[in-house]
Amino acid sequence: MLRIALEKVTHHYGQETALRDVTIAFADDVTTAVVGRSGSGKSTLLQCVNGLVRPGGGAVRVFDAPLDYSALPAARRRMGWAVQGTGLFPHMTVAQNITLLARLEGWGEVQMRERMQALMRLVELPDAFALRYPHELSGGEQQRVGLCRAMVLDPPVFLLDEAFGALDSITRSEIHDEFERLQAQAPRTIVMVTHDLREAVRLAQRLVILEQGELVQHDTVANVLSNPATPTVSELIASQLERQ
Amino acid sequence: MIRTVAMIRTVAMIRATAILVTALLVLLAPAASAQQDDPRPVIRVGSKNFTEGYVLAEILAQALEASGFDVERKFGLGGTLVCYEALTTGEIDVYPEYTGTIHQAILKLDAAGAAAADDAVLRRLLRDEHGLDLLEPLGFNNTYAIALERSRAQALGVERIGDLARHPNLQIAFSHEFVERKDGWPGLKAAYRLPHTPSGIEHGLAYQAIGGGKIDVTDVYSTDGDIEKHGLVLLDDDLGYFPRYLAAPLARAQMDPRAREALTKLGGTLNEAQMRSLNAAVLLEGKTFAEVAGVFLAGTGVERGAATGRSRVRLLAQRTARHLQLTFVALLAAILVAVPAGVFVSRRPRLSRPVLYAAGALQTIPSIALLAFMIPLFGIGVVPAMVALFLYALLPILRNTTTALFSIDPVLRRVAEGMGLTRAQQLRHVEVPLAAPTILAGVKTAAVINIGTATLAAFIGAGGLGEPIVTGLALNDTGLIMEGAIPAAALAILTELAFEGIERFLLPAHLIANK
Numbered sequence: 001m002l003r004i005a006l007e008k009v010t011h012h013y014g015q016e017t018a019l020r021d022v023t024i025a026f027a028d029d030v031t032t033a034v035v036g037r038s039g040s041g042k043s044t045l046l047q048c049v050n051g052l053v054r055p056g057g058g059a060v061r062v063f064d065a066p067l068d069y070s071a072l073p074a075a076r077r078r079m080g081w082a083v084q085g086t087g088l089f090p091h092m093t094v095a096q097n098i099t100l101l102a103r104l105e106g107w108g109e110v111q112m113r114e115r116m117q118a119l120m121r122l123v124e125l126p127d128a129f130a131l132r133y134p135h136e137l138s139g140g141e142q143q144r145v146g147l148c149r150a151m152v153l154d155p156p157v158f159l160l161d162e163a164f165g166a167l168d169s170i171t172r173s174e175i176h177d178e179f180e181r182l183q184a185q186a187p188r189t190i191v192m193v194t195h196d197l198r199e200a201v202r203l204a205q206r207l208v209i210l211e212q213g214e215l216v217q218h219d220t221v222a223n224v225l226s227n228p229a230t231p232t233v234s235e236l237i238a239s240q241l242e243r244q
Numbered sequence: 245m246i247r248t249v250a251m252i253r254t255v256a257m258i259r260a261t262a263i264l265v266t267a268l269l270v271l272l273a274p275a276a277s278a279q280q281d282d283p284r285p286v287i288r289v290g291s292k293n294f295t296e297g298y299v300l301a302e303i304l305a306q307a308l309e310a311s312g313f314d315v316e317r318k319f320g321l322g323g324t325l326v327c328y329e330a331l332t333t334g335e336i337d338v339y340p341e342y343t344g345t346i347h348q349a350i351l352k353l354d355a356a357g358a359a360a361a362d363d364a365v366l367r368r369l370l371r372d373e374h375g376l377d378l379l380e381p382l383g384f385n386n387t388y389a390i391a392l393e394r395s396r397a398q399a400l401g402v403e404r405i406g407d408l409a410r411h412p413n414l415q416i417a418f419s420h421e422f423v424e425r426k427d428g429w430p431g432l433k434a435a436y437r438l439p440h441t442p443s444g445i446e447h448g449l450a451y452q453a454i455g456g457g458k459i460d461v462t463d464v465y466s467t468d469g470d471i472e473k474h475g476l477v478l479l480d481d482d483l484g485y486f487p488r489y490l491a492a493p494l495a496r497a498q499m500d501p502r503a504r505e506a507l508t509k510l511g512g513t514l515n516e517a518q519m520r521s522l523n524a525a526v527l528l529e530g531k532t533f534a535e536v537a538g539v540f541l542a543g544t545g546v547e548r549g550a551a552t553g554r555s556r557v558r559l560l561a562q563r564t565a566r567h568l569q570l571t572f573v574a575l576l577a578a579i580l581v582a583v584p585a586g587v588f589v590s591r592r593p594r595l596s597r598p599v600l601y602a603a604g605a606l607q608t609i610p611s612i613a614l615l616a617f618m619i620p621l622f623g624i625g626v627v628p629a630m631v632a633l634f635l636y637a638l639l640p641i642l643r644n645t646t647t648a649l650f651s652i653d654p655v656l657r658r659v660a661e662g663m664g665l666t667r668a669q670q671l672r673h674v675e676v677p678l679a680a681p682t683i684l685a686g687v688k689t690a691a692v693i694n695i696g697t698a699t700l701a702a703f704i705g706a707g708g709l710g711e712p713i714v715t716g717l718a719l720n721d722t723g724l725i726m727e728g729a730i731p732a733a734a735l736a737i738l739t740e741l742a743f744e745g746i747e748r749f750l751l752p753a754h755l756i757a758n759k
Contacts, residue, residue: 047662050662052658052661052662072664073664073665073666073669074664075664076662076663076664077663077664079664080663081659081662081663081664083655083658083659083662085655087655087656087658087659089656089660089673089674089678090656090678090754090755091677091678091680091751091752091755100663100665100673101663101664101665104665104669104673133752133754135754149663150663
């Protein structure tokens, strides 16, 4: 089954065209990175998948059916969502942030506690952090909590919007390790938006390259690197991957 | 670990709610138990808030008690309008009024009409058009007079009102009612061709102002006890401008006829000199209204009814309880309306401005005016006071709720939505908790404001800590004023502290607003 697919999706913000006739079928159980310069439409594309943006034209299909805009919360709970700057709720502890969706789904206390501890260990967060508030954690620690929160219901789809963008390079590298561990844990369709091609190459199996709202290339990482589809793609590769 | 944190928060919320509910029940109980069935008929006597008004009302009350009635005293009502409304809506049965005031302020006759209306005409108008009866006049004429210090009057060579025209630079201050009434300053100015522009001053404060040299001329009532004390002399009204103000009980036509009989017996028993000395006894010798009225009635052969002495401490407790009741019932109602309204408005930005403007406009209405507006709708007493306080509490809470919700970080909103929370869940788990510190700060502001505003409730007979303040102002008695002002101030501080305690209970430390 095809978990996520976009068909001829077009979207405008006022006069500007954010997405132009984009058709993509994301491969299941694989990590795809959506790459491009700022303003290329990456975030808009991701938000079309979970319905935060309703495209002006075209169709969005999730879990083999058109996205049901009248029942978005149900669909969204099957898609983990992690953003830049984490968006952790400041009035809730780490534990409350992570288990919020589980609580809303009616999980038992023991079940929630076990799931939370398992996730926190996976991303190497000490157990004691559970009772802390987000502002007491560093940026890297907050980002890890954000990942746990997105994963609590074990969603088959995971959407990341520049989730590692605001971190320093050392922390980012550590998180990449943890992320790889998450990927290995269970097969999942992961779509990650990033402006950093090196991160994309390290973490993803496939690449989607957007340029000014248009799909320019969608292929395995190896194929994109060896056969860039347009000069701009080559330039992107050159500027980001071959830096000293 | 999760259980511990969640449990602590839940227990804290339950505790806070329990305290609030209990407190409310305790506060409302006195009001409920006050309605006791009494076999003896009850007459409610009102009074305006100046010395003579209190003394006359106390005389009426004691005369009724001596005749076997139970009397409920609703004294200190703020002005003719409030008394009139209280009378016609049945909140009181009788209060002492003056014929001149009835002509101008109640029957609204002009000078010619007043002169033409004899007693019979007056009584018929009152009964037919207002359902009121004017009982036998008590026996004295308390009219307006213009006064200066004796030495000043001699120095300036003024003996009659008209002489003032020769001194256009004199500082004149009249009581507010006198400045506004048609039979007050405007008419006087025209009749005597006076060039001055007087300011308004609280009647009780005018004497101090003259004594201190701040003003030269003021209005007095011819039976004021203060006249001798301050060495004032009354100017001659040679044009006969001021109409007669005969004091008489004004009653509802439906008042018990035996009560009417008891009050009619007082007719003609009190002359001007006696009234002045009664007033002086209160002002200069510090006698209470009850004592003075008792002595007078004993002199006319009327047995003094059983006086209900209330100890000071008990009075303070009763007034404080009433004050808290007024403030917090109104506050609770305001929270129940303003918070949901704020949530509703915050989702529809176009609504927010008109709604906030409307609430803001309510706040700018002077408190006394708002209280007076309530009377035709709700009568006098606790209910109109609570409604007025409720309206005042709306704006701070509403504004803080909408602002708080508007200022929630849009990233947090988007995350809450994107992760799969329904609209209701977003409100409940994210938006309202994030707005809670600011909302609570708004509630705290409303509470502290209302503790202060509730002192004005005394003007419409609602009781509370404003009672001694209102009486103290009329009597120029600082001690009395403090009896109300200090506890009220203490209450305001305590309220502030209590809310800080609630904030610490309910909110995680890093989220408390204005720490």
